[in-house]
Amino acid sequence: MIDQSVLARLHLSAVLQNLEEIVVYDDEAGKLVQNWTHTLQFSCPGDIACHIEFGQGKCRVVPGATTMPTIGLWFPSAQSLNNMFTGNGKALPIPWMGVWHIGLLKGFDTLSKRLEFYLQPSEETLKNRDHFKFHVQALLYTSLFGVKEVAENDPKAKPFLKGVRDGILEFRIIDGPAAHVIVKDGKLYPNKGGAINPSCVMELSDIDSAYGLFTGSLDAMALIGSGQMRMTGFIPLADKINAALDRLPLYLN
Amino acid sequence: MATTAKSESVKSTGSKKSAVKSTTKATAKATAKAPAKAAPKGGLYDFSKNMEIFSRAVKVVPQGIYGHQSPALTVPGxxxxxxxxxxxxxxxxxxxxxxxxxxxxxxxxxxxxANDEVNAAAIEAMQQGDCFNHPSELMVKLAERMVESIPHADWAVFGKNGSDMTTWATMVAREHTDRRKIVMVKGTYHGIHAWCTPGHGGLINADRENMLYFEWNRLDQLEELFRRQGDDIAGVIMTPYHHPAMAGSILPAEGFWKGVQKLCNDNGAVLILDDVRCGWRLSFHGSQDYFGFEPDLSCYCKAIGNGFPISAAVGREELKTSAAKVFLTGSYWNGAMCMNAALKCLEILEREKAVEHMFAMGERLNKGLEELGDKYGYPMKMTGPATMGYLVLDDDPDLYKIQRFCAEVTKRGSFFHPHHNWFLSAAHTAADIDETLGQCEDALKAMG
Incomplete structure (x- = not known):
């Protein structure tokens, strides 16, 4: 059963963070935000919030609320926030700050379509090898930022982290992107890029294997056995995080 | 507090009689018939055919190979x-x-x-017919053998897997006490059933609602559990010593087992010894004999039939009526073949003084490994009893060194698991150990 508050956290933390790469990689998105110097905030009950800072043609997605966003959108429930992301049902956000910046919201709507273009690409889009690689990178980042929310908030996944020792799990793709999760005091802290001294490394041999893993078309254990994925170091760390990761598709299919 | 084998073994490693030169008949036979192919010289092993079969397996078997034999638990490739x-x-x-x-x-x-004697016993029974409407007399003979050789055993039952017996034993404890709670040590493996599986899939919260946990050697924590919920604790299930995967083994601290036994006795709880892994590798009479305590029930599997699928549980007379009330059966559980294999296996173990031999071989291996580790700058120590040690390398918190070392040795001809305790057998000889140590030296040189 899907917990709407977990899904809301995933939308704000795991999905939106991909904008940081999209405004750099995608020309249309880059042009759109090149002159933006705004901060856009989404929030809903349960201390669920994030804000996106735009400036110098880039953006940064920051968990949590800020005091003075350019526009602040408050959703009366996690469900309504999720409706905005899924396009199902009514969203009805309340603009509690910067309602006069309606043009920015329209621009953000265009930006979100570029997000969708890369996160849910058509088969045609995936034929472009660069787009394919970018999509896999987005899947990697979405997974690792998403696992934090699932592991810390999903009722069934929460026990997986009980007693897990501190450490760093690095996920890397040979000739491709890397990301890592720092585990400290039972909390997860995802980061883009490789780690300096990972406690455990999960290394995929190529971008296609990574795509198969993240889309569920290839079995992780089979990839490990066949040598397409190499797992070294303190394996229980990966085991615990992977158990939580397995629940991510229930939310973000 | 936790202690390692090196620091506080409550009992020394069985007989110190050197078995290095006293190769048993069983070992001699085994060695004489070993395949002729020698360990590689120079070149390392290639696993291409293994990988080829695995690529077929993943199409028709979930994970390709699942469970404890999954490649993911070693160093794949x-x-x-x-x-x-x-x-x-x-x-x-x-x-x-x-x-x-x-x-x-x-x-x-x-x-x-492929022990000739055990195989012959199995074949002899099989040729008479294995699986009937009834058990054979062999079941009674095997039960008599168990009762005769294990001090606290007044009766015996049989199954096929360790999980069959550990789960059944917890049910007997509940039946006997009319209580709900079962206590176990955190991080201990007792099988694949919902109350104890180390896996994550397929579980619901209710599966473990009646489980209580404490840490190995923390008698104070067990006391606290009894203080708070003693009137609802049916039993305490534990392995003879703590042998988790991916961490060094921990022996019982002085007085720990006696304390556990007393707490169970004082509170009317059943003490269940999960001797599935250790049975016949610490003592011929059960691992409680090695550590000096007296459980109420013991569960066995693994070594009892030298690989033929059979498990067993034994218990005290006062639990026999309760045991009779907990339904126990399986399609093939009373088959004669495995019973005869087990009878022969136990006969060999006793006749050959196998436990003493395994300890001697284990000590030879451990000493050699530790000397080599010091020589090549990879200090290492073996934790746990010598017959089933777990190797730990110094300064290796994330296990990279042990993974590399075990992979290098395995590619040279001795199978070393990086994350699980090892096992010695009555068939290992001093020559085998020395050959392995030679491979270890080559591996350490390769590690630089």
Whole structure:
């Protein structure tokens, strides 16, 4: 059963963070935000919030609320926030700050379509090898930022982290992107890029294997056995995080 | 507090009589018939055929290989996946690589692969017909053998897997006490059933609502559990010593087992010894004999039949009526073949003084490894009893060194698991150990 508050956290933390790469990689998105110097905030009950800072043609997605966003959108429930992301049902956000910046919201709507273009690409889009690689990178980042929310908030996944020792799990793709999760005091802290001294490394041999893993078309254990994925170091760390990761598709299919 | 084998063993490693030169008859037979192929000289093992079969397997078997034999638990690509044959302490994989084996099929092999005597006993029973409407007399003979050789055993029952027995034992404890709670040590493996599986899938919260946990050697924590919920604790299930995966083994601290036994006795709870992994590797009479305590129920599997699928539980007279009330059966559980194999296996173990021999071989291996580790700058120590040690390398919190070392040794001809305790068998000889140590030296040189 899907917990709407977990899904809301995933939308704000795991999905939106991909904008940081999209405004750099995608020309249309880059042009759109090149002159933006705004901060856009989404929030809903349960201390669920994030804000996106735009400036110098880039953006940064920051968990949590800020005091003075350019526009602040408050959703009366996690469900309504999720409706905005899924396009199902009514969203009805309340603009509690910067309602006069309606043009920015329209621009953000265009930006979100570029997000969708890369996160849910058509088969045609995936034929472009660069787009394919970018999509896999987005899947990697979405997974690792998403696992934090699932592991810390999903009722069934929460026990997986009980007693897990501190450490760093690095996920890397040979000739491709890397990301890592720092585990400290039972909390997860995802980061883009490789780690300096990972406690455990999960290394995929190529971008296609990574795509198969993240889309569920290839079995992780089979990839490990066949040598397409190499797992070294303190394996229980990966085991615990992977158990939580397995629940991510229930939310973000 | 936690203690390691090196620091506080409550009992020394069985007989100190050197068995290095006293190769048993069983071992001699096994060695004489071992495959002729020698360990590689120069070149390292290739696992291409293993990988080829695995690529077929993943299409028709979930994970390709699941459970404790999953490649993910070793170092995939650097260990064999599929066995082809074995004799004595050695086996050959599908690529034709021969290994001196220090996992012994994760414990079941104890008198050598394809042991002639055990196989002959199994075949003899099989030829009479294995699975009938009724058990054979062999079941009674095996129960008599168990009762005769294990001090606290007044009766015995049989199954096929360790999980069959550990789960059943907890039910007997509940039946006997009319209580709900079962206490176990955190991080201990007792099988694959919902109350104890180390896996995550398929569980619901209700599966473990009646489980209580404490840490190994923390008698104070067990006392606290009894203080708070003693009137609802049916039983305490524990392994003879703590042998988790991916961490060094921890022996019981002085007085720990006696304390556990007293708490169970004082509170009317059943003390269940899960001797599935350790049975017949610490003592011929059960591992409680080695550590000096008296459980109410004991569960066995692995080594009892040298790999033939059979498990057993034994218990005290006062639990017999409760045991009779807990339904126990399986389609093939009373088959004669495995019962006869077990009878023969136990006969060999006793006749050959196998436990003493395994301790001597283990000590030889441990001493050699520790000397080599010091020599090549990789200090290491073996934790746990010498018959089933777990190797720990210094300054290796994330296990990278042990993974590399075990992979390098395995590629040279001795199967070393990086994350699980090892097992010695009665078939290992001093020559086998020395050959392995030679491979270890080469591996350490390669590690630089």
């Amino acid at each position: 650097e260990f064999p996946y599929y066995a082809a044959s074995g004799k004595g302490p050695r086996y050959t994989d599908v690529d034709g690589n021969e290994f001196i084996d220090y996992m012994c099929a994760y414990g079941p092999m104890i008198v050598g692969y």
